[in-house]
Amino acid sequence: MRAAVMTEPGSVRVGPADDPRPGPGEVTVEVALTGICGTDLHILDGEFATARFPVTPGHEVTGSVVEAGPGVTGPRPGDRVVVDPGVPCRACAWCREGRLNLCANRLAIGVSLPGGAAELVAVPAINCHVVDPAVDDRTAVLTEPLACVLHAFDLAPSPAAAEVLVYGAGTVGLLTAQMARRLGADRVTVVDPNESRLPGARKAGADEALPDARESAVDAWPLVLDASGAGPAIGDGLRRLRRGGTFVQIGVAAPTTEVPLSPYEVFAGELTIRGSMTTRDTFARAVRTLVAGAVDTSMIVGTAVPLSRYAEALDLARSGESLKVVVEPGR
Ligand SMILES: [Zn+2]
Numbered sequence: 001m002r003a004a005v006m007t008e009p010g011s012v013r014v015g016p017a018d019d020p021r022p023g024p025g026e027v028t029v030e031v032a033l034t035g036i037c038g039t040d041l042h043i044l045d046g047e048f049a050t051a052r053f054p055v056t057p058g059h060e061v062t063g064s065v066v067e068a069g070p071g072v073t074g075p076r077p078g079d080r081v082v083v084d085p086g087v088p089c090r091a092c093a094w095c096r097e098g099r100l101n102l103c104a105n106r107l108a109i110g111v112s113l114p115g116g117a118a119e120l121v122a123v124p125a126i127n128c129h130v131v132d133p134a135v136d137d138r139t140a141v142l143t144e145p146l147a148c149v150l151h152a153f154d155l156a157p158s159p160a161a162a163e164v165l166v167y168g169a170g171t172v173g174l175l176t177a178q179m180a181r182r183l184g185a186d187r188v189t190v191v192d193p194n195e196s197r198l199p200g201a202r203k204a205g206a207d208e209a210l211p212d213a214r215e216s217a218v219d220a221w222p223l224v225l226d227a228s229g230a231g232p233a234i235g236d237g238l239r240r241l242r243r244g245g246t247f248v249q250i251g252v253a254a255p256t257t258e259v260p261l262s263p264y265e266v267f268a269g270e271l272t273i274r275g276s277m278t279t280r281d282t283f284a285r286a287v288r289t290l291v292a293g294a295v296d297t298s299m300i301v302g303t304a305v306p307l308s309r310y311a312e313a314l315d316l317a318r319s320g321e322s323l324k325v326v327v328e329p330g331r
């Protein structure tokens with residue numbers, strides 16, 4: 001098969017690789033589409049602490065099972081699946097509490113295990129969720145980011161009848177805006193300095209889409225979610241919480257990013273600042289949400305790029321000039 005490999009930070013190439021064979025409890029998936037997101041860029045830039053080089057990236061994977069290893073009762077060869085990238089140890093203190101996404105020994109497909117920027121990938125069968133035929137590949141490939149967004153809303157107070165401010169109009173921001181709407185938000189505002197993304201935010205259900213939040217009030221928002229990972233946006237968002245408000249960090253910031261924070265404001269306003277780390281018990285729900293047609297993917301997923309042009313696909317994703325870039329290994 002052919003696969004993309006990040007050999008070390010800053011270096012990526014596509015070439016031949018051995019076909020993976022499924023071990024006990026694993027299946028081999030023939031990849032239909034793999035999404036590229038900011039995490040892949042952080043890995044390439046050497047800014048993702050849990051990455052292990054060399055690695056085949058790709059943690060947003062949809063495809064079809066072609067082979068099942070010993071002991072696998074499902075999914076079966078021929079099943080279309082999406083792959084939950086998280087591989088927890090199921091033994092550490094956090095796993096025993098059921099907080100699998102916080103596992104102290106967590107591995108992740110496409111980060112520390114081979115990922116989906118390849119024609120084939122072997123993954124634990126338990127990580128596969130069968131996809132309804134009514135959901136096409138371009139929608140199914142959004143399951144992982146949608147599961148991240150559903151986890152964030154699990155941690156946040158209900159957005160029902162509330163004003164919600166979202167930073168970032170990339171994939172996660174647009175999914176966040178759509179879910180805030182669906183969960184009954186009274187008003188959704190999306191902020192992104194890349195003005196080419198603002199029409200997509202409006203299409204995703206935002207009442208207003210702004211290049212910066214200056215036009216909106218400081219100290220006014222009960223719920224602010226950052227889907228940008230950008231320090232200036234996060235610092236700005238923290239200032240815009242109203243008393244009793246909650247800020248949720250979904251976007252992945254670089255480990256060196258720091259933002260100003262007023263402990264007095266946190267105290268006096270009883271502010272809540274929450275991190276939302278990938279997914280927990282939300283993958284199956286994300287699949288069902290996509291089956292229900294609750295998410296409009298038309299303003300999110302851009303054109304598919306063949307695997308041979310993986311490095312270009314990363315550059316395109318970094319430029320922010322495209323909708324979500326997806327890689328199609330079978331082309
Ligand atoms: Zn991602």
Ligand SMILES: [Zn+2]
Binds near residue numbers: 088093095096102
């Ligand atoms: Zn663990």
